[in-house]
Amino acid sequence: MASTIRVRAVAHGESTEVQSLIQHPMDSGFVKDKDGKLIPPHYIETVTFDWNGKRVFTAFWGPAVSKDPYLKFSFKGGKKGDTLKIGWSDNEGKSDETMATIL
Amino acid sequence: MSRVSIVTPAALALERRLVLQFLGVGSLAATGLASGFVPLARAAEQSLAWPKNAFAQKNEAAALAALFEKPIVVPSDKVSLDVPEIAENGAVVPVSVTAALPNVTAIALLIPENPFTLAACCQIPEGTEPAISCRLKMAKTSDVVAVVQADGKYYSTRKQVKVTLGGCGG
Incomplete structure (x- = not known):
């Protein structure tokens, strides 16, 4: 199964830069489908990043985050070969999780 | 325990293991019913609760x-x-x-x-x-x-x- 999460984490000296792209519709609840019916809100609420069991980033999102959300941040520490765990959960209770190796 | 009371079902799905360390399974139902909201600042250290109330404003x-x-x-x-x-x-x-x-x-x-x-x-x-x-x-x-x-x-x-x-x- 292909993951919904794509991550690129690169160690630069003392810090690691993380970029992630998650496949998700992020429906706002304000958009109508072709039959004129409102598409119900469906969006990621929480995204977490863990490195060596330490939480390095938490994002809380609302429906105003764009479809297939992109995120970039950096944290101190992390070296080539370390593992980063990324997980998300949405307002319908769906979730996904993946592991990425720091480059 | 006020921090625990703001854990949403979605967050539970993600961090069920962590929550189970805090709660007996029986009190999970009570958690879902609790509507009390603790501002993020107070729970900033390790809160996993999506701030529902703030997103509704x-x-x-x-x-x-x-x-x-x-x-x-x-x-x-x-x-x-x-x-x-x-x-x-x-x-x-x-x-x-x-x-x-x-x-x-x-x-x-x-x-x-x-x-x-x-x-x-x-x-x-x-x-x-x-x-x-x-x-x-x-x-x-x-x-x-x-x-x-x-x-x-x-x-x-x-x-x-x-x-x-x-x-x-x-």
């Missing part, structure tokens, strides 16, 4: 009051906000925030003219740099407001983005 002051504890927000040039002057497509507006401040614990992004004001809020643990980039939807021309929580104080910067095609109503 329709103006800036209410959203900030729901998100943080008694926030007094002062404009600051230590917070830099990078947004386009004109967004042709309101569905995808790139936003970057960088705070030149020590001990940043959270960065919130608000769009006052959107149906719901709060767009995103990121928790910055110690060791994570206070700089984020993401992409947001904008219904129409609006300010984008970045609010940074650092050392328990709040700093903000705002910039207007002109939207030619809204991204919320389709």
